[in-house]
Amino acid sequence: MTSTATAPGPTAPAPGPPPSPPDGRDRAGGRSGLLGLLDLPGQGVRAIVRSAATTPGRLTVIAVGLVLLSLVAGLAATLSVQDRDDTISGVIDHREPLAAAAQQVYRSLSDADATAASAFLSIGTEPPELRQRYERDVAEAGAALAKAASDASDVADAAAPVDVLNQSLPVYTGLVETARTNNRLGYPVGASYLREASELMRAKILPAAQDLYRVDTERLIDEQDSATGFPWLATILMLALLAALVVAQVYLTRRTNRLLNVGLVVATAAVVVSLLWGAVALIVQGSLVGGGQDDGSHRVDVLVRARIAALQARADETLTLVARGDGAAYEKDFGDNAAQLVGPDGQGGLLGEARGLIKDGDGVAKVADAAKAANDWLKAHKEVRAQDDAGQYQEAVDFAVLEDKTDGSAPAFRRLDDSLQAAIDVGRQEFLDDTHGGDRALTLLAPGLAVLAIVAAAGVTMGIRERLREYR
Amino acid sequence: MNRRGITVRAGVLAVVALLAAACGSPGKPVDPAPVGEAAWPQPAHVGGPDASAGGGSDTSCNPLASLAPDKGISIPDGSTMAKIKERGKLIAGVDQTTYLFGFRNPTSGNLEGFDIDLVNEIARQIFGAPEGHVQFRAITSGQRADVLKKQQVDIVVRTYSITCARKKDVQFSSVYYVAGQRLLVTKESKATKLADLSGKKVCAAKMSTSAAKIATDPAKLVAITVDNWSDCLVMLQQGQVDAISTDDTILAGMAAQDPTLQVVGDRFTQENYGIGVPKDNVDMVKFVNAVLENIRNSGAWQNSYRRWVEPSLGPASPPQPQYQ
Numbered sequence: 001m002t003s004t005a006t007a008p009g010p011t012a013p014a015p016g017p018p019p020s021p022p023d024g025r026d027r028a029g030g031r032s033g034l035l036g037l038l039d040l041p042g043q044g045v046r047a048i049v050r051s052a053a054t055t056p057g058r059l060t061v062i063a064v065g066l067v068l069l070s071l072v073a074g075l076a077a078t079l080s081v082q083d084r085d086d087t088i089s090g091v092i093d094h095r096e097p098l099a100a101a102a103q104q105v106y107r108s109l110s111d112a113d114a115t116a117a118s119a120f121l122s123i124g125t126e127p128p129e130l131r132q133r134y135e136r137d138v139a140e141a142g143a144a145l146a147k148a149a150s151d152a153s154d155v156a157d158a159a160a161p162v163d164v165l166n167q168s169l170p171v172y173t174g175l176v177e178t179a180r181t182n183n184r185l186g187y188p189v190g191a192s193y194l195r196e197a198s199e200l201m202r203a204k205i206l207p208a209a210q211d212l213y214r215v216d217t218e219r220l221i222d223e224q225d226s227a228t229g230f231p232w233l234a235t236i237l238m239l240a241l242l243a244a245l246v247v248a249q250v251y252l253t254r255r256t257n258r259l260l261n262v263g264l265v266v267a268t269a270a271v272v273v274s275l276l277w278g279a280v281a282l283i284v285q286g287s288l289v290g291g292g293q294d295d296g297s298h299r300v301d302v303l304v305r306a307r308i309a310a311l312q313a314r315a316d317e318t319l320t321l322v323a324r325g326d327g328a329a330y331e332k333d334f335g336d337n338a339a340q341l342v343g344p345d346g347q348g349g350l351l352g353e354a355r356g357l358i359k360d361g362d363g364v365a366k367v368a369d370a371a372k373a374a375n376d377w378l379k380a381h382k383e384v385r386a387q388d389d390a391g392q393y394q395e396a397v398d399f400a401v402l403e404d405k406t407d408g409s410a411p412a413f414r415r416l417d418d419s420l421q422a423a424i425d426v427g428r429q430e431f432l433d434d435t436h437g438g439d440r441a442l443t444l445l446a447p448g449l450a451v452l453a454i455v456a457a458a459g460v461t462m463g464i465r466e467r468l469r470e471y472r
Numbered sequence: 473m474n475r476r477g478i479t480v481r482a483g484v485l486a487v488v489a490l491l492a493a494a495c496g497s498p499g500k501p502v503d504p505a506p507v508g509e510a511a512w513p514q515p516a517h518v519g520g521p522d523a524s525a526g527g528g529s530d531t532s533c534n535p536l537a538s539l540a541p542d543k544g545i546s547i548p549d550g551s552t553m554a555k556i557k558e559r560g561k562l563i564a565g566v567d568q569t570t571y572l573f574g575f576r577n578p579t580s581g582n583l584e585g586f587d588i589d590l591v592n593e594i595a596r597q598i599f600g601a602p603e604g605h606v607q608f609r610a611i612t613s614g615q616r617a618d619v620l621k622k623q624q625v626d627i628v629v630r631t632y633s634i635t636c637a638r639k640k641d642v643q644f645s646s647v648y649y650v651a652g653q654r655l656l657v658t659k660e661s662k663a664t665k666l667a668d669l670s671g672k673k674v675c676a677a678k679m680s681t682s683a684a685k686i687a688t689d690p691a692k693l694v695a696i697t698v699d700n701w702s703d704c705l706v707m708l709q710q711g712q713v714d715a716i717s718t719d720d721t722i723l724a725g726m727a728a729q730d731p732t733l734q735v736v737g738d739r740f741t742q743e744n745y746g747i748g749v750p751k752d753n754v755d756m757v758k759f760v761n762a763v764l765e766n767i768r769n770s771g772a773w774q775n776s777y778r779r780w781v782e783p784s785l786g787p788a789s790p791p792q793p794q795y796q
Contacts, residue, residue: 123581171513187729188568188575189709192515192702200513324568324576325609391561391607394581 055255056471062248063464067457069244070267073237074453077278080234081446084282087227088289088439094151095220096297096431101147102213103304103424105165108141109209110311111417113201116176117318118401118410120183120194129403138173145169148212157215164208172200191322198319210308217301224293227438228286238278241456242271256467263463267456274452281445288438296431299357300424303367306341306350307420310374313337314413317381321388321397331385338381342374354423361430366423370416377412384409512712515703517678521687521695525635525679533636536744538646539754540795541762545597552756556626557598561607564591565619565628565748568610569702571725572780573631583608586721587629589776590648590747590767594627597763612699613677617641620750627760628748631722633681643753644746645760646793648773651719652739653682656708656726663715664737666691672714675704682718685741705729719743724784744791761793768793 051057115134119126149162175197182190245268252261316334320327343349351371358367380399388396400409547553556562566587567574574587592602599605611619616632619625620642631651634644655663663669670691676683678697686695696713698704704716705726716723723735747764749757767773768790777788 120578124579167507167510168513175513182729183578185729186577186579188571188578189702189705189726189729190578191569191576192700192706195703196513196515196706199516203516204513323610325565326611326615391563393608397581 056468059464059468062251063460063468066241066244066248066267066460066464069237069241070271070453070456070460073234073241073271074274074450074456076237077231077234077274078446078450078453080231081278081281081442081449084227084231084285085439085442085446087223088285088435088442091220091223091227091289092432092435092439095216095223096428096435098148098151099213099216099220099297099300100428101144102209102216103307104144105141105148106206106209106213106308107311108137108144109169109201109205110308110315112137112141113198113206114311114315114318116179116194117198117315117322120179120191121318121321121397121401126180126183134176138169141169148216158212158219161208161212161215165205165212168200168205168208172197172205175200194322198315202315206312213304217297220297221293224289224297224435227289228293231282234278238271238275242268242275245271245456245460252467256470261463261466263459263461263466265459265463267459267463270452270456270459274449274456277445277448281441285438285441288434288441292431292434292438295361296427296429296434299354299363300427300431302350302354302357303420303424303427306354306370307417307424309337309340309350310413310416310420313341317384317400317409321384321393321400324393325388334381338378342371342378346375346378358423358427361426363423363426363430366419366426370419370423373412373416373419376407377409377416380407380409380412512710514712515698515700515706517699518703518707519678519697521683522676522678522697523684523687525633525637525681525684533639534794535634535636535639535644536647536794537796538644538746538761538793539757541758541765545759545762545766547598547759548755551759552626552753553598553759560599560605562591562595562598562605562627563607563609563625564594565609565611565616565625565630566591567630567700568608569700570631570722571702571729572784573721573725574629575725583610586649586776586780587631589772589780591627591629593767593772594747594760594763597759597766613701614679614699616679616748620748623750626749626753626756630748631719631743631745632748633719633743634746635681638748641751643749643751643757645749645757646764646795647744647746647791648764648767649721649745650791651721651743651745653685653718653741653743654720654723654735654739655737656716656718656723656733656735657714658708659732659734661715661736666693666717666740669693669715673712675707675713675716676718677701677704680718681741681743686717701726708733720785721781724781728784761795764793 048061052061112134115130115137119130119134122130145162145165148158149166151158175193179190179193179197182188182193184190245264249261249264249268252264253259313334316330316337320330320334323330339349341349342351351367351374354367355371358364384396384400387393387399398408399405402408403410403414405411547557566583567585568576568583570585572585574583574585576582577584588608591606591608595602595606609619609625611625611628611630613630616628616630617638620628628642632638632644633651634647638644655665655669657663663672666674666686666689670693672694673696674686674693675696675698676686678699683695683697686693696704696707698707701716701718701722704713704718707713708716708726709730716726720735720739727733727735747760749760773790777790781788
């Protein structure tokens with residue numbers, strides 16, 4: 001009896017050949033290896049059932065079960081926390097920078113388009129600051145595109161727009177340079193090259209950039225959500241382990257009339273600590289990452305969409321003037337984009353939405369600046385249209401593109417764009433602070449849970465061995 | 473020994489064959505970044521054949537006969553010209569993309585060309601001086617009739633060929649220039665007439681008489697139509713079309729912007745340029761005709777022609793007007 005208790009499990013049937021019928025054993029022996037292997041689990045189960053009929057055997061089964069359960073629960077919890085930690089790091093290191101890169105691609109390209117048109121409107125040699133601005137836009141777009149492309153391979157939705165952008169951007173810049181050369185020679189065909197470039201930008205490149213931004217933003221939101229989800233499997237396993245430990249202790253108390261088993265108490269304490277630590281850390285982490293989403297990336301998304309509408313409207317404004325009387329379609333487009341930006345009453349739209357979302361922090365002032373600049377710009381735009389419609393074309397052009405006209409379109413738009421950029425930076429900072437805090441809440445949790453699981457397993461082993469010794 | 477070697481070799485072969493069968497062939501190296509055809513970007517609103525302008529062959533009327541001007545240049549009270557004078561602006565629909573006739577000079581920012589000179593002369597007769605009294609409105613070929621019908625402009629001076637079809641909707645002044653349709657091709661091209669371009673792509677502006685000719689020519693050309701003439705030049709320079717066919721005046725302006733192109737063949741249509749006026753403004757037509765008389769006789773026509781057109785197309789004299 002005692003000897004079987006210390007050697008549980010599959011070794012148990014070894015001393016008991018008599019119970020198995022001779023012919024059956026012969027049959028088993030007669031079967032070649034593979035089928036014999038299939039029979040092993042059955043033999044194991046039978047052996048466990050047989051030995052569990054005795055108290056030491058039952059204790060051994062309980063010990064093995066509890067050790068396995070604590071190791072499995074500990075492993076599940078550790079992996080789940082590690083996975084979440086990796087997800088948050090991924091959100092900080094990859095997803096958010098990618099979404100930012102995608103919006104940078106859009107902004108730079110759209111600004112390049114508007115700047116090229118402004119440079120065309122200026123008389124004689126193009127102003128060096130416009131040229132510089134265009135060059136910087138193209139360089140920024142290229143750099144941001146390389147960043148966005150570096151991570152597009154694993155997402156088919158992102159690969160397609162990146163492909164379009166990579167193929168079209170060099171063609172666009174080539175057309176702009178051809179336009180510039182012809183312009184310098186005094187040939188009006190330069191204007192047609194510029195229109196072709198702009199058409200390529202508006203019909204193909206910018207929609208692709210917008211797609212890319214949408215895809216990257218959706219992925220960011222997905223991963224933020226998965227970093228705040230409830231770890232069901234690990235929680236259920238931990239609770240099951242806790243329940244099993246309690247049941248085992250109640251059973252032991254009844255059997256042995258001893259109130260406490262130190263090993264099992266230690267194991268129970270380890271599991272309780274795991275549960276509490278995990279719960280607190282996950283709640284803190286979840287609320288911080290959620291905060292990073294609400295205060296950070298969601299606000300950034302609204303601001304980015306406001307900026308996209310503003311950039312499109314600015315390109316419309318300059319292209320209306322380039323078209324010189326033939327720009328009704330652009331002017332209509334301007335109206336649509338302006339309505340998207342500030343709403344039909346000048347108070348709503350995406351800027352209004354941003355004002356509603358951002359109630360605290362540095363962002364409030366930036367959004368207020370942006371709203372004021374937007375209203376200045378729309379006022380200046382009305383003036384531009386009035387002058388152009390009254391036949392004062394050159395005055396309208398000067399008012400629209402010259403940076404030194406203080407109440408003109410160009411400086412007002414510049415202020416709007418800068419304020420939106422500043423507000424976006426604030427939102428990104430808040431995202432980073434919160435999400436990083438969430439990451440910190442998980443510090444040491446994964447290794448901690450692993451250690452606690454081992455402590456629980458060790459406690460179970462020690463505790464049950466103590467009782468088993470009493471049967472020797 | 474030898475026999476054993478054969479056995480071993482056979483065994484190795486068998487194993488290799490088995491492995492090959494199990495793994496399948498290694499296949500070909502993958503093209504890491506396949507690209508379909510690299511399509512050229514196109515100018516906005518590129519279209520197909522467009523015969524809507526009707527041909528110059530329509531003889532249901534005498535397209536050249538305009539309304540005879542009154543004696544001298546005068547602006548009676550209540551006339552269209554008096555209203556323009558009161559407004560302070562002559563609104564003119566012009567082209568800003570056709571070199572030599574109506575184009576924006578990138579170095580000055582001003583609109584210049586033969587057509588623009590005419591507009592300035594008309595403004596001079598109304599206001600005494602053109603400076604500050606002309607509102608240029610850049611329009612495409614396709615918009616010429618539309619802006620006149622909607623009375624959005626007072627005149628259209630934009631290489632506007634007089635045809636019977638168009639005369640149903642708008643009034644024309646007397647003829648101020650006679651052009652003819654020809655071909656613009658690269659210097660390597662052997663084409664000299666439309667028949668040489670069968671199955672090839674030929675470009676023209678939408679709703680122009682040239683586009684109508686290309687669409688209806690028996691040579692079965694592939695017609696490409698665009699908003700502005702210089703969009704055609706862009707497409708020819710990019711190799712997207714094989715030729716441009718329109719009035720020699722416009723083609724001369726394009727050839728002047730690109731030394732690798734040349735105007736070839738004979739004129740195969742006659743295009744009579746007139747100034748377009750809204751249908752109801754009869755007094756304005758007579759006034760414009762009087763101004764044109766003045767321009768022909770004062771030497772202003774020759775001066776403008778010498779400046780813009782003569783270097784490309786050689787000397788010419790103003791066409792004689794016909795009146796009803």
